[in-house]
Amino acid sequence: MVSETRLDYGFSGYQVPVFPRASRSARVRVPSRKKCGNNQKHAFEILASVAGELLQESRYFVPPDCKEDQHGTPEITVVKEQEDERQLLNCSHSDQETYDDKTSLQHQIHASNKFSNVQDQFNLKSSSTLKNLDLSKNVCLADQSAKVDDETASSSATVGISSPESGEFFEGQVEDARAEFSIIQSVDTATLPVTGGLEMLETDHKSPAFFCSESKLDASLFKDWITLGPSRHSNTIETVSRDDDENFIGCTQAGTTLKAFRLPSDLADQRVNNLSASRHWRVSPNLNGGTSFKNDGRRRSSFHSGRTNYTRQRSQRISPFKKRKFFNQCPFTAPDRVFQFEDKFSSADKRSNGDKCNAAVEVASSVASPHLPPGSRDRNVKLRIKSFKVPELFVEIPTTATVGSLKRTVMEAVTTVLGDGLHVGILLQGKKVRDDSKTLFQTGISQDHKHHHLGFTLEPKHTQTKPSQCSGEQGLTRRGTPLTLDPGASSAFLVPPATDCASGAESDLQVVSSLSNISADVANPQPLVSIPAISVEALAVVPFHHRPVHREFVQRRIRRPFSVSEVEALVQAVEKLGTGRWRDVKLRAFDNAKHRTYVDLKDKWKTLVHTARISPQQRRGEPVPQELLDRVLAAHAYWSQQQARQHNKSAV
DNA sequence: ATTAGGG
């Protein structure tokens, strides 16, 4: 059959398409995708200069107990923690920084008896049940992996609990749907992006020698939160799998800051109040006016922009100076959130919690005391924005996605959230400070009032949401609807608790699920209950104003190079059916290859033709037998000719 | 849903 067909080929050679389509440029096209660059930059500006703009002078605060890290940057705290992390967790991967996020991510975190410490540091939590089992000192192992083979991509996650004392080890595998669930969870849970908290450190009456005039923002600090389903009842462990920050903005090779998005145990506290405009960004009139979020949030555009920024950042080390630049470039900012600005000395409790809190953003500001002559720097208020929060992000990603893509996806989500342009609002003791002309002193932001909670809000420029400190109405709305689960229970994602901000009480992380069926999950005795991929319907349970956003972040399909045998099949089918009947080709030769669409086949044929025409030296990937390539050229020429004839015929 | 092409 094949030879027969080949004999019919009149000539070998390539013909340009018989029915050339108007080139794209020839067609009138309306740009449907826009890059959200400027707004993001603005947002970053805000982030970077919250203190600077509001307090006139940003300072980089170096905690007294800080030592300089190996890079000479004052990020001691972070570095120190990182070391602690490695030491305490005794990570099985000595160089976690070099994960290949394309193939797999395997985290094995072993904690010794120091686990309790680690637990605190990483906000690892075990449910009460686990504690009852004396697991508080136990090892928590989280192994999440995503593997891809030729045929199918699958991901799995393993969660285990082991007891150093008893030597027992329990682990559960999560695969397929479960894996998907867990992954989704991790993503959703990872909704921690920008966390923020401002801390009023103290009043400095001396020259701010310890300050550098830059604020820093390390968005790189990102951690995936993986909340795996309980093995039974409420046996749940929340594990934090450390990310190789490589893919994240602000990530510095030195891994200076891993604290970034870790959810501090007092996260809830920090999350307080950030509900107000939380959903507005989604419906915000991004670029095309209201409905454009989709376009704006298009995976591609956002991805590219994100990657670009990321690339740039990577090369930018921690020099404060560069950081400023970083801010300007990075579309990574805080959304309309309120972040706490608290007096560092106001509460011992809080302080301790605050210590664990990772500062995605640390800004130390030195502010001239208002009651002193302008220009006088005698009295300054040091402020440190510990972190910003981006409470809610919804991401949907197939289990076949790579870890790397997951990271990118989350990054994109974050980027999109932050890309709309924000402005800063200030809350003092729950009241919004609207008069920009007032001095800090007049407003009450000074050492004399350091016991007053100061809050900053990042709000969409268009949405004049006035986030009362407690994010009143909206917070209530949100609070009422979603299911609130035991913090230790499995959950799909975290939703910033609408805890009352007035009290500023330390509330535990509130795990709220928008999935109604999650409740069933809790009660289900199964170690891990698989939950169908988050569907629009399911998410609809959440009081979203509009369609869930996660749709916008579509995962790029995993690359699956054609094998020689596949090429063979393709060639044979095309020889028989010709080009232009890709559906038939698909049915004929790839009917059982679910991942090969007719578009894929068409594309592959295109590349095959191209490959056949270039020199073997220029070819890449698995070499295709020349014999096949010859057939490709022959078939292509033949069918092109056929098309030409057909065309002429109809034209006449 | 398919096809054709540009990216």
Place this chain on the structure above:
DNA sequence: CCCTAAT
């Protein structure tokens, strides 16, 4: 592989 326009 993705994205779209055009069927």
